[in-house]
Amino acid sequence: MKITLNSPLDMHVHLRQDEMLRQVAPLSAEHFAGGVIMPNLVPPVNSVERLLWYTDEVRSAVAPHTFEPYMTLFFRNYTETELLAAKPHMLGIKLYPAGATTNSEAGVQEITAMDHMYSMMQELDIPLLVHGETHGFVMDREREFCEIYRYLAERYPRLRITMEHITTAESVRLLDEFENLHATVTLHHLVITLDDVVGGLMDPHLFCKPIAKRPEDRLALLEAALSAHPKLMLGSDSAPHPIDRKECPGCAAGVFTAPILLPLLAELYDRHGALDKLQAFVSNNAQRIYRITPPPKSVELERTPMTIPQRYGNVVPMWAGKEISWSVVSTTLP
Numbered sequence: 298m299k300i301t302l303n304s305p306l307d308m309h310v311h312l313r314q315d316e317m318l319r320q321v322a323p324l325s326a327e328h329f330a331g332g333v334i335m336p337n338l339v340p341p342v343n344s345v346e347r348l349l350w351y352t353d354e355v356r357s358a359v360a361p362h363t364f365e366p367y368m369t370l371f372f373r374n375y376t377e378t379e380l381l382a383a384k385p386h387m388l389g390i391k392l393y394p395a396g397a398t399t400n401s402e403a404g405v406q407e408i409t410a411m412d413h414m415y416s417m418m419q420e421l422d423i424p425l426l427v428h429g430e431t432h433g434f435v436m437d438r439e440r441e442f443c444e445i446y447r448y449l450a451e452r453y454p455r456l457r458i459t460m461e462h463i464t465t466a467e468s469v470r471l472l473d474e475f476e477n478l479h480a481t482v483t484l485h486h487l488v489i490t491l492d493d494v495v496g497g498l499m500d501p502h503l504f505c506k507p508i509a510k511r512p513e514d515r516l517a518l519l520e521a522a523l524s525a526h527p528k529l530m531l532g533s534d535s536a537p538h539p540i541d542r543k544e545c546p547g548c549a550a551g552v553f554t555a556p557i558l559l560p561l562l563a564e565l566y567d568r569h570g571a572l573d574k575l576q577a578f579v580s581n582n583a584q585r586i587y588r589i590t591p592p593p594k595s596v597e598l599e600r601t602p603m604t605i606p607q608r609y610g611n612v613v614p615m616w617a618g619k620e621i622s623w624s625v626v627s628t629t630l631p
């Protein structure tokens with residue numbers, strides 16, 4: 298059994314900087330034709346200068362692979378001049394509520410107090426990518442944030458909004474309420490629940506923001522992904538941290554999945570008899586939603602077992618050591 302995916306895209310990935318960037322970027326670039334690169338560096342990518350600098354860093358880290366980095370700016374109060382200068386070099390702007398996740402201290406304090414920015418982005422047709430969590434009780438943060446998504450989607454009907462890494466059944470339903478709402482979903486939120494993180498022995502390598510939720514949430518996400526819901530895209534939120542930042546008190550949030558995404562997705566879609574829907578989920582939906590044309594790249598996968606490595610450098614991937622039934626056999630450029 299084989300499948301060929303054309304120009305797979307990872308629409309939400311953390312590539313970091315320096316040594317970590319050089320270590321993880323090639324792993325994404327090997328299997329993907331492009332990806333949306335998150336801006337939560339320290340300090341964040343929050344100026345045109347830093348955007349151009351980071352683009353160069355990413356491009357040199359992925360070379361010689363064919364991989365288009367779709368860059369993002371870290372949301373703050375920008376002037377129209379800054380937005381106009383940044384627009385040709387990015388896909389959109391990523392909004393983090395202050396303190397909601399890793400390296401988000403410089404995020405927005407009061408989301409509904411930034412109307413000036415949303416109107417400018419709407420007028421300039423710059424997509425808004427959102428980490429949608431309030432500061433409420435951890436299991437309720439995304440559900441509570443739905444009100445803010447409604448506020449944004451209603452007031453700015455021409456602003457393209459992406460609900461990043463959705464984890465709840467409510468978020469899936471919200472997608473169908475507003476034409477201008479889209480979403481990414483990670484692989485891990487399709488296959489784990491909170492039980493896998495803390496229900497038995499605690500697994501730090503499955504700890505991330507937003508935290509995995511209930512079985513009924515996973516089911517709603519899975520149904521949407523397996524049916525290739527036209528407003529849903531793969532965004533892995535692959536977020537590497539060195540092993541000593543994961544296996545310690547105060548474990549950093551982030552699951553590392555970049556090198557195993559496509560084999561695990563093929564296994565998942567195969568198990569549910571939905572392999573014919575995988576192309577839309579890993580590329581076509583994103584191309585349509587963001588009006589992008591990634592470089593051509595064919596990735597062939599086969600139902601041949603592989604074992605997930607224990608480590609990639611100093612990073613432990615999700616499900617290290619587990620045997621899975623699919624693997625990538627080749628990637629070809631035209």
Ligand code: NCD
Pocket residue numbers: 311337398399400428504505506507534536537550551552
């Ligand atoms: C991400 C990271 O480590 O940068 N962590 C995570 O748990 N997902 C940040 C984020 O996307 O929330």
Ligand code: ZN
Pocket residue numbers: 309311335534536
């Ligand atoms: Zn992320």
